[in-house]
Amino acid sequence: MSDIRVRFAPSPTGALHLGGARTAIYNWLFARANEGQFLLRIEDTDTKRSKKEYIEQIYESLRWLGMSWDEEPVFQSQRMAAYQQAAQELLQSGSAYYCFCTSEELEARRKASGVYQYDRKCRSLSETEINTHLNVGKKAAIRCNVPAGTTEWSDCVYGKISVNNDEIDDFILLRSNGFPTYQFAVVVDDIFMRISHVIRGEDHISNTPKQILLYKAFGAGIPEFAHLPLLNGTDGKRLSKRHGATGVDEYRDQGYPAEAVFNYLAILGWVPKDGNEILKPAELVQRFLLADIARKSAVFDLKKFDWVSNEHIKRMENAEICRHILPILIDNHLISAEPDESGRQYILKFIDLMKSRFRNFRQFAELGSYFFKDPETYEDKAVRKNWKETEVNRRMAILLDKLQQLEEFSAVSIESTVRELADELDISAGKLIHPLRLAVSGYSVGPGIFELLEFLGKETVLRRIQAALQRLPVSE
Known part of the structure; x- marks a missing residue:
């Protein structure tokens, strides 16, 4: 077993969407291709929006796609003490400092100066001033003490990226209510989970220099970063509900094979060097290379997806298709119950005749109903x-x-x-x-x-x- 450890870290504020599923797939493929560990972290610090049913839905979607995780999931909501302790460690080393500025004070100073970046007013407070504020119960956030210089890294997808630290605000680590910010919690957790590679969407590139500064402040090893191009619709805009279904569970409910969904998401932004696009998960693992991921945004094309799904159905054993469509045929009142052997043989012959024509399992009932009952309407x-x-x-x-x-x-x-x-x-x-x-x-x-x-x-x-x-x- 290698030292490679990756994580998928969704927030349970909604159903697992296609973009998140693709991120999970690339993490899983990389781990399995390198005999590493695929871990799961639930980022549930948003107590108002995080819901248990979404956690279960994330679990179900990952399992449906065929991805298992190697250790018990880590819940951020259960690690508040760890974040508090980590913040104290950075305070003691001088890598962080208390900030007693209220939101009203910050807004007033920003308006007066025209500069949004924090003016570091509390950075120079003496120990006596800090203790005075704390002793009277004044609430304080904890900010990162961003050093001068440059932060750079070699991204596995985008190559060398360099940021002048002058462009980085003294960002908040712990809010005045004691809750950690995203930037802080993910670094503390990734160190705790011994993550070797952070594979995530390119919208996190701007977060990376801040997080690298925190790894350095903790004296921890810095993981490799790979930022994935975002998913767009065919109009070139970021994939959203206006492009159709975006949740993994929606495609499951529409009757698409799990392997087809996995396959299509895997080749959005990455295609094996042999050019073969129709592959099962095990075959994708054999071919997957992080360095081959394209920088260009990937386009979710429903027509291409339907083609991939149809190819999987055509290659599937008839008995396997039968297992999937029997409940659908029953739900649509095309058969009354589990068929006898004669009925099963009829269904298997029906599948063999029609599977090259259908894009999902539900179409066997929707477009193949005339195999089981006389037409009620005509096109x-x-x-x-x-x-x-x-x-x-x-x-x-x-x-x-x-x-x-x-x-x-x-x-x-x-x-x-x-x-x-x-x-x-x-x-x-x-x-x-x-x-x-x-x-x-x-x-x-x-x-x-x-x-x-x-x-x-x-x-x-x-x-x-x-x-x-x-x-x-x-x-x-």
């Missing part, structure tokens, strides 16, 4: 295009009669019958095939029509054609 556009005159009814009545006479109801015999009738009527075969598909499925597209009819069986096909002849509207 409007298809009706207007393929069944718009009474002549169609006449042709379909003749076809119905010929299909009734077939002794062998196979794809070959059905196709021969349809094409022979088309020749007799001096029309293209499509003028029979398209209405026929509409009658038996309710849709204009689907699997090969002759294979479909054989699959459904003679009794079902004849019944559905008869129903269509009675129900479909005609323009004349």
